[in-house]
Amino acid sequence: MSLKIRLAPDEKIVINGALIQADGRCSLVFLNNCSFLTEKHIMLxxxxxxxxxxxxxxxxxxxxxxxxxxxxxxxxxxxxxxxxxxxxxxxxxxxxxxxxxxxxxxxxxxxxxxxxxxxxxxxxxxxxxxxxxxxxxxxxxxxxxx
Structure with missing residues (x-):
């Protein structure tokens, strides 16, 4: 089962501990299990x-x-x-x-x-x-x- 996430330009996401920033509007499709949090769910x-x-x-x-x-x-x-x-x-x-x-x-x-x-x-x-x-x-x- 896959999961698709859309990111806005400059939005950040942490995937398995790696901080990733979108350089434009994009979609990510996760094909297997991983730990991720989008920027709006990350508490500083x-x-x-x-x-x-x-x-x-x-x-x-x-x-x-x-x-x-x-x-x-x-x-x-x-x-x-x-x-x-x-x-x-x-x-x-x-x-x-x-x-x-x-x-x-x-x-x-x-x-x-x-x-x-x-x-x-x-x-x-x-x-x-x-x-x-x-x-x-x-x-x-x-x-x-x-």
């Missing part, structure tokens, strides 16, 4: 500034890491999830964190990454934050105005 270290965002960031790093790099990242992720689980009183978020743990243990990093967005949205609502992608869009717009 400075954006991992809340507990839920650190969970997303660490899952992202586990997903992109090599087998040799992954063990210490998984250990750090385990502690982040445990801390959030202990701190929240919302059962649905506890259940979501439990599901994230199961996915990570099974090596299903991309589904765990997508599920961690639920935890981030919950945290953003309770902290009154905008989403991390909204913050990025505002920063990019400000940079273009300069």
């Amino acid at each position: 270290p400075a954006e991992a500034n809340t507990p839920a965002r650190r969970i997303y960031f660490m899952i992202q790093n586990c997903y992109m890491a090599t087998d040799m790099e992954r063990p210490p990242l998984l250990d750090a992720l385990k502690h982040l999830v445990e801390d959030f689980h202990a701190a929240t009183t919302v059962q649905s978020i506890k259940d979501t964190l439990d599901h994230i743990r199961e996915l990570v243990v099974g090596g299903e990093y991309y589904p765990a990454l997508k599920l961690s967005e639920v935890v981030m949205r919950h945290e953003d609502r309770h902290l009154g934050n905008g989403s991390w992608t909204e913050g990025r869009k505002k920063a990019e717009a400000a940079e273009r105005r300069r």
Whole structure:
């Protein structure tokens, strides 16, 4: 089964750890399994500034890491999830964190990454934050105005 992704000019994608930038509008067709994230799904270290965002960031790093790099990242992720689980009183978020743990243990990093967005949205609502992608869009717009 193949997967086709369209990239805009100058859009970036990470494929199996390699950062690739489109020099024009293009399509990529993946004919086998690989780890990839498009630019809009890549959280930068400075954006991992809340507990839920650190969970997303660490899952992202586990997903992109090599087998040799992954063990210490998984250990750090385990502690982040445990801390959030202990701190929240919302059962649905506890259940979501439990599901994230199961996915990570099974090596299903991309589904765990997508599920961690639920935890981030919950945290953003309770902290009154905008989403991390909204913050990025505002920063990019400000940079273009300069």
